[in-house]
Amino acid sequence: MNLPDAAAIILSLIMFTAILFAPSPAPPDAAVSPDPDPLQPAITQNLSSSLLAGGHPFSGQLLNRTPVPTPEVIDDPAIPDEDVAENSTPIMPEYDDDELAGLIENSSVSLMLLSLQNTYALYSWDELSVRENAASLHALAKKILDEAEGLEVSDLQEPVKAEFTRSLESYVAASEMLQGGAPLNKTRVDAALDELHRGSSSLSRVFESLDRPVLHLPQEVVEVSFSGSGRTGTGEELALLQRYLYEDRSRANDISLMLVAATKISAYCRFDESAEVVAAEPGRIFLLIEVRVTNLGHKGDSRLYKIQAPDISAFTLHYRDNIYSPVKLAPKTSLGEPYGAATLDRYEKKAGYILFDLPEALDIDECYLRVDLGGGETPVWALGKRL
Numbered sequence: 001m002n003l004p005d006a007a008a009i010i011l012s013l014i015m016f017t018a019i020l021f022a023p024s025p026a027p028p029d030a031a032v033s034p035d036p037d038p039l040q041p042a043i044t045q046n047l048s049s050s051l052l053a054g055g056h057p058f059s060g061q062l063l064n065r066t067p068v069p070t071p072e073v074i075d076d077p078a079i080p081d082e083d084v085a086e087n088s089t090p091i092m093p094e095y096d097d098d099e100l101a102g103l104i105e106n107s108s109v110s111l112m113l114l115s116l117q118n119t120y121a122l123y124s125w126d127e128l129s130v131r132e133n134a135a136s137l138h139a140l141a142k143k144i145l146d147e148a149e150g151l152e153v154s155d156l157q158e159p160v161k162a163e164f165t166r167s168l169e170s171y172v173a174a175s176e177m178l179q180g181g182a183p184l185n186k187t188r189v190d191a192a193l194d195e196l197h198r199g200s201s202s203l204s205r206v207f208e209s210l211d212r213p214v215l216h217l218p219q220e221v222v223e224v225s226f227s228g229s230g231r232t233g234t235g236e237e238l239a240l241l242q243r244y245l246y247e248d249r250s251r252a253n254d255i256s257l258m259l260v261a262a263t264k265i266s267a268y269c270r271f272d273e274s275a276e277v278v279a280a281e282p283g284r285i286f287l288l289i290e291v292r293v294t295n296l297g298h299k300g301d302s303r304l305y306k307i308q309a310p311d312i313s314a315f316t317l318h319y320r321d322n323i324y325s326p327v328k329l330a331p332k333t334s335l336g337e338p339y340g341a342a343t344l345d346r347y348e349k350k351a352g353y354i355l356f357d358l359p360e361a362l363d364i365d366e367c368y369l370r371v372d373l374g375g376g377e378t379p380v381w382a383l384g385k386r387l
Helices: 003-020 039-053 082-087 097-124 127-149 158-178 186-208
Strands: 238-240 243-247 253-265 267-269 277-279 284-298 315-319 322-324 349-359 368-371 380-386
Touching: 097 127, 097 158, 097 186, 127 158, 158 186, 238 253, 253 380, 284 315, 315 349, 322 349
Parallel strands: 238 380
Antiparallel strands: 243 253, 253 284, 267 277, 284 349, 315 322, 315 368, 368 380
């Protein structure tokens, strides 16, 4: 082989080797690398040294077949497939919707019945029943209101909870108006009736939205009676202007006791230095009852000729379960002489007026007046009964 041919072969080998060991092309974002590949200068230097020294370029000392590391290309972050997102089950928060429904189902009937019982007592102006029923309604409504306010419900049930809460707040407000020992008046009664109506209307709307109501009735509601309190008279009530005859304790004298009249008035005047006009409070009325006691005379061998007229405290007015005591009157009023205890001689009489402060809506025809004469003797007059 002549020299030109050998030179051509060597040149061809050099070009082939350069192509073989050339570094892989860098990715676009790695055009400028802070750490250049250290293998390329070493390969070029070894090839040059080998050629100059006349050695074979493919000797074991010069060829390094270790793969040249190339930068790892990082793919773009995977985007979740839309179909996968749609098919995944979302995590739903826990709500108290079932608890709210159960609370409404198991309390609505009880609340409605207690509300009706309070309304009935108010229309009857039965003060004792009003106080007792108001206490029961307040205890139940307040307890349920506290439970309802503590429930976390979904947006769908939020209007139901709000309406239920409004009904309970109305019941609580009505029952609070009716508690305490203050006598009823028209203002309190009207306000309480309005709140009871408002509460029952809201509760009715909530109750109608239920699918399968559970009619849970507490025992105290089951025992509710709407027949009204019966009269506790003897069944032999006397009429106005009808005498009741009895003996004094010594059985020496006969006595006549009579209720002459029962009249409603709204005011009277005191005849003293104050000259005050005493008016009944709003929703109240005065009931004026004229009483007449007569010593009919002596009988028997006893020498006791005088009798004692019943004290004013012996007179009580009854309306269902309510008992009213007389109002203490001044000695001189526009009503005339007030009735009071007195000692009466033979054929002497004592006449005067007893005044009661009563609810205006009270039905006088359902009232009766009882007089405790002692010894178990208690005559009764029906105020709506006349001769």
